[in-house]
Amino acid sequence: MGSSKTDFPPIRACIFDVDGLLIDSEDAYTAVTNTILRENNRPDLPWKIKAQLQGRPGPEAGRIFHEWAKLPISYEKFVARNTELQAEAFRHCKPLPGVEDLLRKLQNARPKVHMALATSSIGKNFEIKTGSMKEMFSVFAEDQIVTGDDDRVPKGRGKPLPDIYLVALQTINEHIRRTSPEESEVQPEECIVFEDSVPGVEAGRRAGMRVVWCPNPGLLNEYQGREKEVLAGKTGEHKEEEIERHGTSTIKGSPGHVGEIDDGWAEMLQTLEEFRYERYKIEV
Known part of the structure; x- marks a missing residue:
């Protein structure tokens, strides 16, 4: 995985x-978050901090946020207010540009491209956010949706550790074994992970x-000049002390290693509208 590579196999699975x-x-x-910060006379959340929260499981993101925010209210009060505001805000979520078209094309690709979800969001929040987009999310089989509180992911082993993506791949391979045993199992290098966060x-x-x-422009601005490091996974989001705190994983293939600069394993897109199927040998 470390060396530059151009002879990749065709993609057989996409994990989002x-x-x-x-x-x-x-x-x-x-x-x-900014509503709560303003209510407590604190500055808005800067991208420097938001970049560290993105993609991480709730407890880890919460620890980073509270160390920075130093709110004058109890943790319990914060959680109650946060839950109340989120429940309302999440109901208005919409798909981002290019998403519906991409999912539809992948669903109809031949040979078949398997699809799974791997989100740090807890199941309840996932349901609220996606409630008005049931049809779009119907391309994902229920057992191939892996959330942050999923029992299949070892506790404390969220992103930037690889476990949630390896579990998502396991769900795909379980599906293959169950429904088309003549098909070979999907290997990690036959998968694309679609991500917006650095972890x-x-x-x-x-x-x-x-x-x-596919980063938010605000995040991209924060990592200006370091894009290649991000694509290699070499920004140091995962600290060795976190291994001690979280323990080792029981999942096959974990913890795994990051890549090298320009090794051909990753690319950056401004939006998912730019996705090039032919680059990944996907026929739509």
Whole structure:
């Protein structure tokens, strides 16, 4: 995985993040957070901090946020207010540009391209956010939707660790074994991870998968000049002390290694409208 590579096999599976990648829910998170910060006379959330929160599981993101925010209210009060505002804001989420077309084309691709979701969002929030987009999300089988509170993901092993993406691949391969045993199982290098966050890109690279990074312009501005590091998974989002805190994983293929600069395993797109199927040998 470390060396530059151009002879990739055709892509047989696509695994998607959700927030800020398929739907505009990252904007909702920011609006809610800024409302609470302003109510407590604190400055708005800067991209420098938001970049660290994106893609991470709730507890880890919460720890980073509260160390920065130093809110004058109790944690319980914060959680109650946050939950109340999010429940309303999440109901208004919409698909991001190019998403519906991409999912439809992948669903109809021949040979078949398998699809799964891997989101750090807890199941309840995922349901609220996607409630008005049931048809769009129907391309994902229920057992191939992996959320942040999914029992199949070891506790404390969220992004930037690769476990959630490896679990998503396991769900795809379980489906293949169940429905078409004559088909070979999908290998990590036959998968694309679609991500908007920096920890998410690192998780995909550690899983040994190819990655399409589609960042928010605000995030891209924060990583200006470091885009190649992000694509290699080499920004150091995962610290060694986190391994000690989270323990080792029981998932096959984890924890995995990041890539190298310009190794051909990842690319950046401004929006998913730019996705090039032929680059990945996908026929639509």
